[in-house]
Amino acid sequence: MHEVGSGFSSDLLGGRLTMRLKDIGEFGFIDRIRNGCLIRNTSVIKGIGDDCCVFKTSPGLVTLFTTDMLVEKIHFIRQAITPYKLGRKSVAVNISDIAAMGGTPREAVVSIAIPDTLEVEYVDAVYDGMKSIAKEFDVNLLGGDTTASPEHLVVNIALVGEALEDEILYRSGAGAGDVVFLTGTVGSSAAGLDIILAKRAFIEEGPLLDAHHDPRPHVKAGRIIAGLKMASALIDVSDGVAADLGHICRESGVGAIIEETSIPMTNLFRRYCDHFELDPLHLALHVGEDYVLLGTVPGENVDTLAAALKSAGCEFFAIGIIAAATGLRLSGADGSLRTIRPGGWDHFR
Amino acid sequence: MHEVGSGFSSDLLGGRLTMRLKDIGEFGFIDRIRNGCLIRNTSVIKGIGDDCCVFKTSPGLVTLFTTDMLVEKIHFIRQAITPYKLGRKSVAVNISDIAAMGGTPREAVVSIAIPDTLEVEYVDAVYDGMKSIAKEFDVNLLGGDTTASPEHLVVNIALVGEALEDEILYRSGAGAGDVVFLTGTVGSSAAGLDIILAKRAFIEEGPLLDAHHDPRPHVKAGRIIAGLKMASALIDVSDGVAADLGHICRESGVGAIIEETSIPMTNLFRRYCDHFELDPLHLALHVGEDYVLLGTVPGENVDTLAAALKSAGCEFFAIGIIAAATGLRLSGADGSLRTIRPGGWDHFR
Numbered sequence: 198m199h200e201v202g203s204g205f206s207s208d209l210l211g212g213r214l215t216m217r218l219k220d221i222g223e224f225g226f227i228d229r230i231r232n233g234c235l236i237r238n239t240s241v242i243k244g245i246g247d248d249c250c251v252f253k254t255s256p257g258l259v260t261l262f263t264t265d266m267l268v269e270k271i272h273f274i275r276q277a278i279t280p281y282k283l284g285r286k287s288v289a290v291n292i293s294d295i296a297a298m299g300g301t302p303r304e305a306v307v308s309i310a311i312p313d314t315l316e317v318e319y320v321d322a323v324y325d326g327m328k329s330i331a332k333e334f335d336v337n338l339l340g341g342d343t344t345a346s347p348e349h350l351v352v353n354i355a356l357v358g359e360a361l362e363d364e365i366l367y368r369s370g371a372g373a374g375d376v377v378f379l380t381g382t383v384g385s386s387a388a389g390l391d392i393i394l395a396k397r398a399f400i401e402e403g404p405l406l407d408a409h410h411d412p413r414p415h416v417k418a419g420r421i422i423a424g425l426k427m428a429s430a431l432i433d434v435s436d437g438v439a440a441d442l443g444h445i446c447r448e449s450g451v452g453a454i455i456e457e458t459s460i461p462m463t464n465l466f467r468r469y470c471d472h473f474e475l476d477p478l479h480l481a482l483h484v485g486e487d488y489v490l491l492g493t494v495p496g497e498n499v500d501t502l503a504a505a506l507k508s509a510g511c512e513f514f515a516i517g518i519i520a521a522a523t524g525l526r527l528s529g530a531d532g533s534l535r536t537i538r539p540g541g542w543d544h545f546r
Numbered sequence: 547m548h549e550v551g552s553g554f555s556s557d558l559l560g561g562r563l564t565m566r567l568k569d570i571g572e573f574g575f576i577d578r579i580r581n582g583c584l585i586r587n588t589s590v591i592k593g594i595g596d597d598c599c600v601f602k603t604s605p606g607l608v609t610l611f612t613t614d615m616l617v618e619k620i621h622f623i624r625q626a627i628t629p630y631k632l633g634r635k636s637v638a639v640n641i642s643d644i645a646a647m648g649g650t651p652r653e654a655v656v657s658i659a660i661p662d663t664l665e666v667e668y669v670d671a672v673y674d675g676m677k678s679i680a681k682e683f684d685v686n687l688l689g690g691d692t693t694a695s696p697e698h699l700v701v702n703i704a705l706v707g708e709a710l711e712d713e714i715l716y717r718s719g720a721g722a723g724d725v726v727f728l729t730g731t732v733g734s735s736a737a738g739l740d741i742i743l744a745k746r747a748f749i750e751e752g753p754l755l756d757a758h759h760d761p762r763p764h765v766k767a768g769r770i771i772a773g774l775k776m777a778s779a780l781i782d783v784s785d786g787v788a789a790d791l792g793h794i795c796r797e798s799g800v801g802a803i804i805e806e807t808s809i810p811m812t813n814l815f816r817r818y819c820d821h822f823e824l825d826p827l828h829l830a831l832h833v834g835e836d837y838v839l840l841g842t843v844p845g846e847n848v849d850t851l852a853a854a855l856k857s858a859g860c861e862f863f864a865i866g867i868i869a870a871a872t873g874l875r876l877s878g879a880d881g882s883l884r885t886i887r888p889g890g891w892d893h894f895r
Contacts, residue, residue, distance in 0.1 A: 242608060246797065247717050248646035248781060249610040249707065254603040259591060261598040262688065264704050266657040270696040297597035308615040308702045339611065347619040347698055353657045353691075355613050355704030358598065368596050432597060448595065 216317040223343055226317070230324045234338035236331050240303070241339065250339035252304050254359060261358040261365075263294040269349040277393045280319045282410040283352070284326025290435065291356040292334050293414035293488040297433035298367070299423020300360035302336045302416065308353040310346035323352070334416060364423040366431035371449035371493040373521035375429050378499075379514045380418040380506065381489030382461040383438055384481035385409075388469045391480070397473060401465055412488035418511040419490055425505055427498035437485035438516075439525060443539025445493065452524045454534070455482075455517035482527075482537065493519055565666040572692055575666070579673045583687035585680050589652070590688065599688035601653050603708060610707040610714075612643040618698040626742045629668045631759040632701070633675025639784065640705040641683050642763035642837040646782035647716070648772020649709035651685045651765065657702040659695035672701070683765060713772040715780035720798035720842040722870040724778050727848075728863045729767040729855065730838030731810040732787055733830035734758075737818045740829070746822060750814055761837035767860040768839055774854055776847035786834035787865075788874060792888025794842060801873045803883070804831075804866035831876075831886065842868055 218226055231245045243251040254260055267287050269275055278286070288305065295302040307327065311320055331338050336356070389409025392402050399405070415433070422428045430445045438460070442453055460481050470477040494502050503513040517528070527537045567575055580594045592600040603609055616636050618624055627635070637654065644651040656676065660669055680687050685705070738758025741751050748754070764782070771777045779794045787809070791802055809830050819826040843851050852862040866877070876886045 242711065242714075243716065248643040249612040249649070251608055251610055251647070251709075251711075251714060253608050253711075259600055259602050260609070260706070261600055262653060262655055262704075262706060263598040264655040264657050264689075264702070265691045266659055266693055266700070266702060268659045268693055268695055268700070271659070271694050294597040298600070300598070304611060306611055306613040306704060308613050308704075310615055310617045310620070310700065340613075342614045342702075344615055344617055345620050346617055349696055349698065351615070351617070351659065351700050353613070353615060353702040353704075355611075355655060355657075355702075357609070357611060357706065360600075362591065362600075362602075365591075365600060367592065 217313065218311055218315070218317055218320065219313060221317060226320070226343060229317070229321065233328045236337050237335055241337060244337065245340045250304065250306065252339070257361070258359040259362045259365070261295050261298050261300045261360055262355070263291055264353060264355040265290045265294065266351065266353040268351050274393060275350060278410045280322035281326035284323040285330040285411055287352040287354050288327050288330045288336070289412050289414050289488065291354045292330070292336065292416060293412070293433040293435070295356060295358035296414045296416040296419035297431055297490060298360060298365050299419045299431060300358040300365065301420065302334055302356055302358045304337050304339050305331065305354055305356045306339055307341035309341070310344050310351040312346045312348055312350060315350065334414070360423065364426060366423055366428055366492070368430055368432050368445050368448040371430040371445050371451055371519045372495070373451055373519055375493040375495050375519040376499050376515050377442065377453055377455065377517040377519060378492050378494060379434070379461060379489055379516055380415050381487065381512050382463050382466070383434060383487045383489060384462045384466045384477055386412060386486040387480035387484030388466050390484065390486070391475065399469060399472065401468070404465055405469060409486060412486065414488055415490045415511070417509060418506055421505055421509055421511065422490070422492060422502065425502060427502050428492045428494045431490055431492040434487040434489050434491050435485055437483045438491060439482045439537055439539050440485065441491050443525060445491070446523065446525065446539070452520040452522045452526070453517055454520055454526045454528050456528045458530050459514065459516045461514040461516070566662065567660055567664070567666055567669065568662060570666060575669070575692060578666070578670065582677045585686050586684055590686060593686065594689045599653065599655065601688070606710070607708040608711045610644050610647050610649045610709055611704070612640055613702060613704040614639045614643065615700065615702040617700050623742060624699060627759045629671035630675035633672040634679040634760055636701040636703050637676050637679045637685070638761050638763050638837065640703045641679070641685065641765060642761070642782045642784070644705060644707035645763045645765040645768035646780055646839060647709060647714050648768045648780060649707040649714065650769065651683055651705055651707045653686050653688050654680065654703055654705045655688055656690035658690070659693050659700040661695045661697055661699060664699065683763070709772065713775060715772055715777055715841070717779055717781050717794050717797040720779040720794050720800055720868050721844070722800055722868055724842040724844050724868040725848050725864050726791065726802055726804065726840070726842055726866040726868060728810055728838055728840055728865055729764050730836065730861050731812050731815070732783060732836045732838060733811045733815045733826055735761065735835040736829035736833030737815050739833065739835070740824065748818060748821065750817070753814055754818060758835060761835065763837055764839045764860070766858060767855055770854050770858055770860065771839070771841060771851065774851060776851050777841045777843045780839055780841040783836040783838050783840050784834055786832045787840060788831045788886055788888050789834065790840050792874060794840070795872065795874065795888070801869040801871045801875070802866055803869055803875045803877050805877045807879050808863065808865045810863040810865070
């Protein structure tokens with residue numbers, strides 16, 4: 198496929214012989230990764246290999262469009278995440294945005310800026326991860342842009358999805374009295390991040406690190422919630438429950454009261470917080486990257502929605518209520534009610 | 547709109563008071579730039595401010611999808627390009643990919659990774675540039691991702707366009723005997739890059755720098771070429787005439803002969819090359835970023851296509867012919883015929 202005879206340079210770290218991208222070139226690299234990118238042939242007219250990819254939109258559906266960038270040292274530390282999981286996560290966070298509208302993810306393009314110190318095998322593994330999650334969610338990788346980077350690895354995914362216009366769930370739409378719900382536990386991703394940043398050792402760290410590095414977007418739950426047309430607002434938990442509920446409240450012109458004891462957390466996450474004397478509520482509410490869905494639903498629809506989700510193998514946790522008065526408040530087990538800041542992760546602060 | 551009372555830090559370079567992004571935060575920043583992003587209201591259901599943007603595709607048309615990333619120190623030097631032109635170029639190179647399929651650009655999302663040393667005013671100017679070219683080409687900026695960067699500025703645009711399926715022009719499709727053409731002059735962008743990299747002073751440098759920093763995508767020419775259904779292949783000149791013609795030849799399974807004396811160049815570009823004793827042919831063929839269109843058209847359609855382009859104010863230059871034998875050859879003024887490498891810019895070499 199491409200000449201590699203003189204294309205080996207020694208890997209200073211491992212003593213192995215590895216290829217650098219400069220050895221195979223940009224177009225050799227594109228030839229190398231294109232296999233396995235087309236998951237679904239229907240609707241695709243042209244995939245990798247032209248100025249644009251070309252596809253058909255399903256009749257009667259509208260198009261959802263999102264993009265997310267992962268930057269080394271900002272979103273990930275190269276020494277802490279495997280390239281395979283980095284690839285999975287870069288696509289997963291975009292799929293999660295489609296899930297948060299109640300849509301179906303369809304076609305993706307990848308931009309990647311690669312420092313010349315990186316071996317080809319590392320980048321292969323990033324693409325293997327992208328392809329594996331693309332396959333799980335029936336998403337095509339239809340092209341993109343491959344470039345050098347002076348120092349840091351940057352991965353950007355842009356993803357197109359589709360939905361019935363009258364099923365789409367926005368951040369706006371929450372009304373006073375609506376029940377606030379989550380489709381999964383929160384906090385584990387924050388614990389995984391804490392393990393990495395605080396360089397902690399924890400015997401059961403695997404699932405917590407995976408919650409942070411390999412989140413599973415809740416597309417199925419999103420489709421069920423949208424299809425029932427009973428919820429009033431939906432978002433995914435990327436910035437943190439407090440921040441993301443804050444987005445819903447801001448866009449809907451309302452406030453919310455969360456019940457401290459109702460926040461769903463895994464037992465493993467609680468043990469982790471116990472072990473290192475961390476506040477589980479802080480990690481669960483203010484850190485984020487759980488990529489479960491956070492929504493609101495009028496009281497009369499709660500039982501139907503919860504039953505539909507559970508019968509499909511999804512989860513439903515009522516965690517609070519929307520209030521007419523703006524602001525976020527936390528209702529404690531002791532009956533206390535305190536205002537919490539809607540803040541979560543802010544990239545510039 | 548957002549509090550800036552304590553949000554001023556002194557600009558060490560200019561002695562002025564400027565804002566940093568950390569002073570206004572990610573969401574303050576998004577509020578700041580969202581004005582002016584919606585150029586065209588038709589078809590848009592949801593713009594900036596939710597998990598995805600949502601829009602309708604025109605009935606009967608297929609979707610084109612492309613993405614391009616500009617990385618500081620790889621694609622631009624922050625000291626050499628104004629932020630306004632950087633914003634314009636980041637969108638222009640994507641619009642050019644849509645033009646190269648004969649399509650119409652429609653909806654864009656922006657990812658930007660911003661080092662914390664950068665003032666808000668700089669980023670404002672990047673977005674002002676994006677908005678200005680978006681307006682010229684009737685493209686909406688419908689959302690994106692805004693993040694910090696450890697050191698280098700990175701801008702990624704993903705752009706969706708549309709086209710009639712049977713009008714789309716691919717890289718494949720060129721046949722032996724077809725005439726190779728350009729829709730504009732080449733080389734000026736390479737001269738602009740040379741001025742920057744070699745730190746040259748040239749009294750007429752303005753238009754050459756602009757050719758590099760503020761390229762104008764040939765959407766109108768692309769639409770005319772596609773609408774006539776007479777051309778056989780089309781690409782935009784991003785990697786260089788030799789490399790991009792090489793892409794057409796590779797995808798079409800053919801070769802090409804270019805006539806040295808037919809390569810269109812501006813007189814200013816020739817004067818620049820004369821002045822610094824540079825080979826104009828090398829710059830015109832092997833450097834790229836001209837963002838004119840390069841296509842092939844069967845001989846019997848040449849006159850009609852050329853006349854249609856010229857009557858619409860576009861240009862048409864026949865520069866060579868497609869050959870059945872693979873490989874690129876250059877036919878000299880002296881009757882010589884020499885093989886040229888199809889190489890242009892390769893990000894990894």
